[in-house]
Amino acid sequence: MMNDERLEIPALLNLIDDIQRLGLSDQFDNDIKSSLNKLACDIDVLNLDLRATALLFRILRQNDIWISQDEFERFKDDDGNFMESLGNDVEGMLNLYEASHSALEGEGLLDEAKTFAMKHLHDQIRTNEKGSLANHAMETLELPRQYRSPWVEARRFMETYLQDEINPKARDTQALLELAKLNFNMVQSMHRNELQEMSKWWKGTGLASKLTFSRDRLPEAVFFTISVAHKPELCKCRKALTKVVKFIALIDDIYDVYGHLDELEAFTSAIERWDINTIDGLPEYMRLAFLALYNTVNELGYEILKEKGRNCIPFLRKSWENMCKAFLVEARWYYKGHTPTYEEYLNNGWVSSSGPLLLTHSYLLASPSITTEGLDCLFNNHDLLRLPSIIFRLANDLATSEAELERGETINAMSSYAKEAGVSLEDAREHMKKLIDESWKGLNRIRASNSNETTAFSDDFVEIAINLTRTVQCIYQRGDGFGSPDLIKKRVLSLVLEPVQ
Numbered sequence: 305m306m307n308d309e310r311l312e313i314p315a316l317l318n319l320i321d322d323i324q325r326l327g328l329s330d331q332f333d334n335d336i337k338s339s340l341n342k343l344a345c346d347i348d349v350l351n352l353d354l355r356a357t358a359l360l361f362r363i364l365r366q367n368d369i370w371i372s373q374d375e376f377e378r379f380k381d382d383d384g385n386f387m388e389s390l391g392n393d394v395e396g397m398l399n400l401y402e403a404s405h406s407a408l409e410g411e412g413l414l415d416e417a418k419t420f421a422m423k424h425l426h427d428q429i430r431t432n433e434k435g436s437l438a439n440h441a442m443e444t445l446e447l448p449r450q451y452r453s454p455w456v457e458a459r460r461f462m463e464t465y466l467q468d469e470i471n472p473k474a475r476d477t478q479a480l481l482e483l484a485k486l487n488f489n490m491v492q493s494m495h496r497n498e499l500q501e502m503s504k505w506w507k508g509t510g511l512a513s514k515l516t517f518s519r520d521r522l523p524e525a526v527f528f529t530i531s532v533a534h535k536p537e538l539c540k541c542r543k544a545l546t547k548v549v550k551f552i553a554l555i556d557d558i559y560d561v562y563g564h565l566d567e568l569e570a571f572t573s574a575i576e577r578w579d580i581n582t583i584d585g586l587p588e589y590m591r592l593a594f595l596a597l598y599n600t601v602n603e604l605g606y607e608i609l610k611e612k613g614r615n616c617i618p619f620l621r622k623s624w625e626n627m628c629k630a631f632l633v634e635a636r637w638y639y640k641g642h643t644p645t646y647e648e649y650l651n652n653g654w655v656s657s658s659g660p661l662l663l664t665h666s667y668l669l670a671s672p673s674i675t676t677e678g679l680d681c682l683f684n685n686h687d688l689l690r691l692p693s694i695i696f697r698l699a700n701d702l703a704t705s706e707a708e709l710e711r712g713e714t715i716n717a718m719s720s721y722a723k724e725a726g727v728s729l730e731d732a733r734e735h736m737k738k739l740i741d742e743s744w745k746g747l748n749r750i751r752a753s754n755s756n757e758t759t760a761f762s763d764d765f766v767e768i769a770i771n772l773t774r775t776v777q778c779i780y781q782r783g784d785g786f787g788s789p790d791l792i793k794k795r796v797l798s799l800v801l802e803p804v805q
Contacts, residue, residue: 313343314356320363322477325449326465326484327458330535336367344369354379354390358399365406366450368751373413376400386416391424394437398444401425405450408749409742450744451777455534455799458488462804485804494536495800499526502546509596511554515589518557523796525549530799531775533670533768541669541768544604548665551597552627552658558593559631565639572632578621597624604665614674619682623661630656637715646720650697653717657700659693659772660685666768667761677760688750688761691743692773698736698743703780747773 311319316339323332343350344364352360357375364371381387390396404418425441432438449457465481506512506522529545559568571590574583580598583591601624605617633652637644644652654660664682668674682689701716722732747770761769 313350313352314359316343317356317359317363319477321359322465322480324363324366324454325457325461326480327455327488328480328484331483331487340364340367340369344371347371347375353396355393355396355399358396358403362399362403362406362449365403365748365752370752373407373411376413376417386420391420391427394425394428394441397421397424397428398440401444402448402450405448405744406748407745408752409745411745447777447781451774453531453771453774453778456531456775456778456795458484459798459804462488489803491534491536492800492803494539495526495530495534498539498543498546499800502526502543505547506550511592511596514592515554517562517589518554521553522546522550524792525553527792527796527799528775528779531778532771533666533764535764538670538764538768540607541666544607544669545662545665547600547604548662551600552661554593555597555628556631556658558590559628559635563590563635565635568632568635572628575621575628576625578625604669608668608674612671612674614668616668616674619664619668619679623664626655627658627661634715643723644715644720646717646724649715649717649720650694653697653701654690654693657693657696659696660689662772663689663692663769666772667765670764670768671762672764673762675760681760686760687746688766688769691746691750692769692776695740695743695773696776698740699776699780702733702736744773 320336320339323329323336329336340363343360347360354376357379361371361375376386379386379390398421400417401421404414404421407414407418422445425445428441429438429445462481462484465484466478502525503522511518512520525546528549529542533542533545558571563571567587567590570586571594574586574590574594578598580595583594586594601620602617605615605620608614608616630652634656636642667678667682671678698717701718704716717736718729718732721727721735722729725732725735727735751766751770
């Protein structure tokens with residue numbers, strides 16, 4: 305399809321975009337790269353309109369092919385502003401808004417593009433409140449594609465593919481949709497088997513029946529890990545991460561719900577020592593939790609040593625130690641009535657988000673080889689760990705702060721910032737959203753094809769780190785997804801249990 309020379313450039317771009325949104329990137333990888341590299345070389349002579357330029361810009365950047373923000377300069381007037389007449393093209397504004405989320409730090413032109421597109425999309429919503437274009441605009445403004453988990457988006461897009469009024473599909477694209485459905489259902493079958501295997505594993509630990517205070521979050525864990533790493537070749541990584549997410553949820557409940565401060569101090573000390581001979585002084589529920597975690601982490605370490613020749617248990621246990629220490633700091637704040645400064649809160653909060661722990665495990669599990677350089681980057685909190693974790697923390701706080709305030713829990717990023725800066729909570733929320741945007745720019749920088757920062761990490765790990773960030777934004781898009789069993793049930797049914805018809 306892509307090699308058809310009669311295919312005009314806008315149609316080619318829409319085809320590539322459709323293929324990738326349908327989850328078929330791997331099947332057409334060589335054709336996509338060939339087409340995009342040719343377009344990148346010819347860009348100076350293509351003379352595309354804004355609609356096609358913005359689409360090309362986003363697709364090139366999301367495929368790690370460099371294109372300068374200066375491509376949008378020709379759409380400005382003599383005063384240096386985007387031409388107002390462009391605002392009448394809704395598809396152009398949608399494409400421009402999506403493209404602006406590929407920005408790196410310091411790319412002010414893309415910030416201007418985002419503001420311009422947002423204004424006109426909001427105008428479209430106001431004037432066509434019930435129209436399909438307005439609905440499309442609302443969806444895009446709420447969660448641009450950059451923030452969407454690719455596998456979750458693939459399932460959603462299949463259901464609406466042939467009804468796309470903005471880009472009507474040609475008849476021959478029905479075959480593309482059928483291929484996407486077949487591919488999705490085959491991969492889903494593997495995911496379904498993994499869910500059964502993980503259910504058996506979790507039941508075998510006995511923790512669900514012994515530690516009844518902890519919420520049973522296996523469906524959430526499965527949804528999370530599939531959304532982060534859906535590819536068939538990442539099966540071992542996915543199953544290991546499901547176990548990790550289950551233990552994060554369990555330990556979070558120990559610190560946040562059930563444990564007393566003196567018990568939490570002792571448990572944190574046990575995690576730090578990592579010695580089963582020193583846990584006799586812990587309450588029974590903590591002994592069970594510690595020993596189950598200890599055995600699981602050591603088992604993961606053994607599998608990594610067997611496959612990759614590296615003893616990574618020190619790195620695995622250190623990541624659990626760091627997270628538990630961050631949990632303990634927050635517990636001390638609560639018990640002692642301490643209100644942290646904003647800096648104090650965020651410096652601890654990005655670690656307590658569990659992002660660094662998840663990404664450390666992901667690197668060790670998903671990387672074809674484990675290098676000294678990669679381990680050094682992890683140990684020194686490389687931006688590929690730090691930035692997703694900051695977004696994790698801020699997205700969580702934005703989604704859960706109102707419910708926490710109703711429960712009397714007042715420590716979060718917004719309240720700390722509002723108190724320190726002397727602003728309203730609403731202004732503080734807007735500040736957090738800007739910080740999320742800036743953190744995404746840093747991730748875009750890391751991913752950019754001309755960056756040297758990804759050399760320590762495999763492509764799979766970089767993609768996992770970015771997909772973790774997307775998954776977090778998906779989960780916390782409309783409140784606490786982890787705290788909404790009906791929403792999670794619907795997502796698990798869609799992603800794991802119900803084939804695409």
